Amino acid sequence: MMRKHTKEAVAVIVSLAVTITASAQNPFITNQFTADPSARVFGNRVYVFPSHDIKAPDGKNLRKDWFCMEDYHVFSSENLVDWIDHGVIVTQNKVPWVKPDSYAMWAPDAIERDGKYYFYFPATPKDSTIGRGFTIGVAVANKPEGPYIPEDRPIKGVRGIDPEVFIDKKDGQAYLYWSQGNLYGAKLKANMLELDSDVFTLKEFPAKGLKEGPYVFERNGIYYMTYPHVENNIERLEYATSDNPLGPFKFAGVIMDESPTGCWTNHQSIIQFKNQWYLFYHHNDLSPRFDKNRSIRMDSLFFNSDGTIKKVIPTLRGVGLSNAFKEIQIDRYSHIGGATIDFIDTLNTFGGWKTFFVKAGDWVQYNSVDFGSSKARTATIRVKAGADAVLQIATKQNGITAEAKLVKRSGWHDVEIPVKKAPKDVNDLVIRLTTGKDVEVDWIKFK
Secondary structure, three states, X not given: OOOOOOHHHHHHHOOOOOEEOOOOOOOOOOOOOOEEEEEEEEOOEEEEEEEOEOOOOOOOOOOOOOOOEOEEEEEEEOOOOOOEEEEEEEEHXXXXXXXXXXXXXXXXXXXXXXXXXXXXXEEOXXXXXXXXXXXXXXXXXXXXXXXXXXXXXXXXXXOOEEEEEEEOOOOOOEEEEEEEOEEEEEEEOOOOOOEOOOOEEOOOOOOOOOEOXXXXXXXXXXXXXXXXXXXXXXXXXXXXXXXXXXXXXXXXXXXXXXXXXXXXXXXXXXXXXXXXXXXXXXXOOOOOOOOOOOEEEEEEEOEOOOOOEOOOOOOOOOOOOEEOOOOEOOOOOOEEEEOEEEEOOOOOHHHOEEEEEEEOOOEEEEEEEEOOOOOOOEEEEEEEEOOOEEEEEEEOOOEEEEEEEEOOEEEEEEEEEEEOOOOOOEEEEEEEEEEOEEEEEEEEEEO
16 A cells, blocks of 8 residues: 655644643643543653544534544653643645545544554545545554654545554554444554454444443453443443453443533543553543533553452542642642632633632642752742732641732732742642632742
8 A cells, every 4th residue: 555755745744833731630731622532652751642622613514513623633741741742743634535624533543563653543535435434544654743644545444433553462463443333343464554354343342322432452461442331321431351352352340430520422541651550531621511622631540459440530630740840730639628610711711720719718739749859948829819818838748838928909910928848859738728718829839
């Protein structure tokens, strides 16, 4: 199968800008809507290939109440805290076989083999000879961040969405999985571009309720098939196990329950990175009133001694250590008492959240802040004070670390206060309103 390596294709697909979008909290990408995160470990970095939700543009004859995606970004991190946006890697109208302006670039995946990186994505074809409905294409790169060159045609014999590729370390065989009503799997040729077996309809999965988004990984000789499934009203994350990559699989349990806020979809990937397992998934944090604009999250995942997966309880805190000397978004709390969380600007949700201390005694706790060996001298609080008040910052190690005496003042401003007792190493912070009322905090940081 031949590819066209044109300068025009490379120029369009390569991102012109590399930006930092840093967050240790959930969601961990906050400058755009993202969903369906496929996480992969390449070298000493984690790369996440999500789909990219946008609001349906006017004049395109698109449903305003449905999913709308036109391109893909890739993000990477070496510590799961600071994320780099490498920009657009594939876009709908620069793939030879994709129907123009179809806005249906749904959940993707990526894998490395023999120094090449293969990006798999579903889309609708423009050529009736390929067929109607979704099929799956491939783009190839020499680096995980691209540039990616799309194949001229999609993979023959595949009809559906949500591709995932698994390479069995036992024998090097690659498998492609996808969904379309059922879950399907097939072997891939060594070129990673063509099927090398019949298509298998994977058995022993729930007969009722939508199931999609297959993601297979292996641990201690057990093959785990994970997938979203609508058991009741919306999707939860489930898994089944087998001793063979193509099954038969046996239902093993629920990884994550239905969203308590009613986000209709979920979509997952699971990786091991630096001796810890992580679950990547999505929610509608940045768009609470429209669950077709989603945002990707991650939380730690653990196994029982028998190999079963412990249910993951989603958190706002996410994973990793927060640097004490960068902005700490306390709205992504570990624990909360009395205080409430809201958007800073409800018309621009990408502006993030604020913590509202309504009355004296309200507090939040934010765990795992790394002070290192440096001694903090001051703390800065981005604050809006609706009344005179006192806000305390404490650590479990030192007790009261800093105290801000706030004066009623309109608008946001930064208040710098001295640190009384300098924390060291990793600490949990407690921020408490001790007197007064109506204090809003965007972030705090030390220096």
